[in-house]
Amino acid sequence: MDIWLIEINRSSSTPLYEQLYQVMKESIIHGNLTVGTKLPSKRKLAELLAISQTTIELAYTQLVAEGFITAIARSGYYTEQVDELSYIDEKRKEIEQIEAVKHSFSIDFNSGHIDIDAFPFNQWRKYAKSLLDDKSRNLLLLGHPQGDLELRQQIASYLYSSRGVRCTPQQVVIGSGTEQLLPLLIRLLGKEAIYAIENPGYPITHHIFANNDRETLAVSVDEDGMKVSDLEHLPATVAYVTPSHQFPTGAILSASRRVQLLNWAANQEGRYIIEDDYDSEFRYVGKPIPSLQGMDHSERVIYISTFSKSLMPSLRIAYLVLPMHLLHAYQQTFPYYSSTVPRLDQHVLSQFMRDGHFSKHLNRMRKLYRKKLEKLTRVLSAYEPSVLISGEQAGMHIVLTIDTKLTDLQLVDLAKQSDIRVYALSEYHRITENFSLKPQVLLGFGGFGEEEIEVCVKALMNTWNIQKG
Ligand SMILES: Cc1ncc(COP(=O)(O)O)c(C=O)c1O
Missing domain, CATH: 1.10.10.10 (Winged helix-like DNA-binding domain superfamily/Winged helix DNA-binding domain)
Structure with a gap:
C-alpha cells in the first residue's frame, strides 16, 4: 500500500x-x-x-x-511485526473452503460445462502461434473500442447465415462475456428503464440488474416461453428473454409469442427486447429457429450472444448487436472505453472463423452433444414415469421432473451426500409463485463423456432411490 x-x-x-x-x-x-x-x-x-x-x-x-x-x-x-497471522489464516481457510466446495463433486451436472476433450487445440495453436510474432506487433497497441473490425465482420456474417441476424459489423460490440456487456447496455438504456425478466431465469442477469440498481419485474415462463400477455400488463420497458432456448426450462418461445413480443416493443417509444441467444448453435430437433432480431422491423431488438458454449467459457468473448440508433448513443456514451478482449484472442478467433474452422467445430460439437443427449434421455427414460424429461430440443442441459414428495432442494441435498451436484429449478426463480407441483432439477450433460453418462445417471437414481419403471 x-x-x-x-x-x-x-x-x-x-x-x-x-x-x-x-x-x-x-x-x-x-x-x-x-x-x-x-x-x-x-x-x-x-x-x-x-x-x-x-x-x-x-x-x-x-x-x-x-x-x-x-x-x-x-x-x-x-x-511492527504483528502476530495476527491466525486472522489471515482464518480468512484464507474460508476462501480455500469456498474453492473446495466449488470443485469437490465427483459427478457434476453443471449446465455450463462443455466438452473439453473435443476442443480443436491444433488449429487454435496454429493461429495463436502465427500471431505471436513480430509481424503482428501492431496487435500490441490498442485496437477499436468495439473490438477489431476483422472479428466483427466474421461475427456479422456468421450471425446472418446461421441466425438470420441482420446487421453490419459496425453494429457489433465485442466484450468479455455477457456479464461484462450487459452492464454497459443497462447504462445505455438509462435509469428509467424497467426490466421484465423471465421467471425462472438466468441468475447472473438477475444479479446484474440488481447490482446496477435497475428495477426488474418477473414474468412467468411456461412451455411456450415467457408469457407475453403477462408482460403486457406490466409497466416494463425492456424485456430480457432467451427465446431460442429459455434458461433454465429449455422452452422455445412460440411463433405467436414472438410476434406478440415484437408488437409489444414496437407499440411504444423506448421499449426494447434484449434477446440472449446464448446456446442457439445447439439445436437438435427440426430447423434452427431464426432470431427475433431478424424478424424485427422497428429496431427494438438488442441481440446478445457468446462464445462461452460454442467454444469455451474461459475465452470470455461475447457480443452485442445494437440497433443503429443505439449504436450512435453507445459511441457517444462510451467513446473512451477500450475493448475488454485482448486483441490477440480476437484475431485468433477471427482467423479461426474466417478459415471455416468455427463452422466445422460447431457441426462436430452439435453431433457430439446430440449423441450425449440421446444417451442421457435413453438412460433416463428407463426410469419413467418416476422421472420426466423436458427441454431436450436444444442446448446442453435438460430439465427433469421427479415424482416424489421431496422438494427440489431436498433432492439436491440428497445428491450432494453422494458427491453429486444437480441444480434445483427453484434456484433460478426470482419469485416463488410459480413452482411446479413436482420438483424439477437441471441436468447439464456437456461436460460428461458419452460413456460416463449411464454410470452418472445410475448413481443419481440410486441416491434418490428411484427404480427403473
Ligand atoms: C442465459 C445465459 N446467457 C449467457 C450466458 C453466457 O454468459 P457469458 O458470455 O458471460 O459467459 C450463459 C451461460 O451459461 C447463459 O446461460
Whole structure:
C-alpha cells in the first residue's frame, strides 16, 4: 500500500482518526506495509491528507497502543511485526473452503460445462502461434473500442447465415462475456428503464440488474416461453428473454409469442427486447429457429450472444448487436472505453472463423452433444414415469421432473451426500409463485463423456432411490 494514497471519507459518520487507524492497521496486518517501514511524520501526513495533526496523532497513538507501530524518540514511527497471522489464516481457510466446495463433486451436472476433450487445440495453436510474432506487433497497441473490425465482420456474417441476424459489423460490440456487456447496455438504456425478466431465469442477469440498481419485474415462463400477455400488463420497458432456448426450462418461445413480443416493443417509444441467444448453435430437433432480431422491423431488438458454449467459457468473448440508433448513443456514451478482449484472442478467433474452422467445430460439437443427449434421455427414460424429461430440443442441459414428495432442494441435498451436484429449478426463480407441483432439477450433460453418462445417471437414481419403471 502506498501510504500517500490513503483515502479519507469526510462525509462518513466514522471519525477521521478511526478511518486512518483502520486503513493503516489493515495494511500492516496484510503485509502491504512491511515490518520496519517508516511512517510519514504527523505534520507531513496532515498536510497531505488535509486533516489536522491532532487527528493523525490520535490514529498513531491508537496504533502504538495496539502494537501495530512503534514510536522511536527523535526518529519517528515504524511498523511492527504483528502476530495476527491466525486472522489471515482464518480468512484464507474460508476462501480455500469456498474453492473446495466449488470443485469437490465427483459427478457434476453443471449446465455450463462443455466438452473439453473435443476442443480443436491444433488449429487454435496454429493461429495463436502465427500471431505471436513480430509481424503482428501492431496487435500490441490498442485496437477499436468495439473490438477489431476483422472479428466483427466474421461475427456479422456468421450471425446472418446461421441466425438470420441482420446487421453490419459496425453494429457489433465485442466484450468479455455477457456479464461484462450487459452492464454497459443497462447504462445505455438509462435509469428509467424497467426490466421484465423471465421467471425462472438466468441468475447472473438477475444479479446484474440488481447490482446496477435497475428495477426488474418477473414474468412467468411456461412451455411456450415467457408469457407475453403477462408482460403486457406490466409497466416494463425492456424485456430480457432467451427465446431460442429459455434458461433454465429449455422452452422455445412460440411463433405467436414472438410476434406478440415484437408488437409489444414496437407499440411504444423506448421499449426494447434484449434477446440472449446464448446456446442457439445447439439445436437438435427440426430447423434452427431464426432470431427475433431478424424478424424485427422497428429496431427494438438488442441481440446478445457468446462464445462461452460454442467454444469455451474461459475465452470470455461475447457480443452485442445494437440497433443503429443505439449504436450512435453507445459511441457517444462510451467513446473512451477500450475493448475488454485482448486483441490477440480476437484475431485468433477471427482467423479461426474466417478459415471455416468455427463452422466445422460447431457441426462436430452439435453431433457430439446430440449423441450425449440421446444417451442421457435413453438412460433416463428407463426410469419413467418416476422421472420426466423436458427441454431436450436444444442446448446442453435438460430439465427433469421427479415424482416424489421431496422438494427440489431436498433432492439436491440428497445428491450432494453422494458427491453429486444437480441444480434445483427453484434456484433460478426470482419469485416463488410459480413452482411446479413436482420438483424439477437441471441436468447439464456437456461436460460428461458419452460413456460416463449411464454410470452418472445410475448413481443419481440410486441416491434418490428411484427404480427403473
Ligand atoms: C442465459 C445465459 N446467457 C449467457 C450466458 C453466457 O454468459 P457469458 O458470455 O458471460 O459467459 C450463459 C451461460 O451459461 C447463459 O446461460
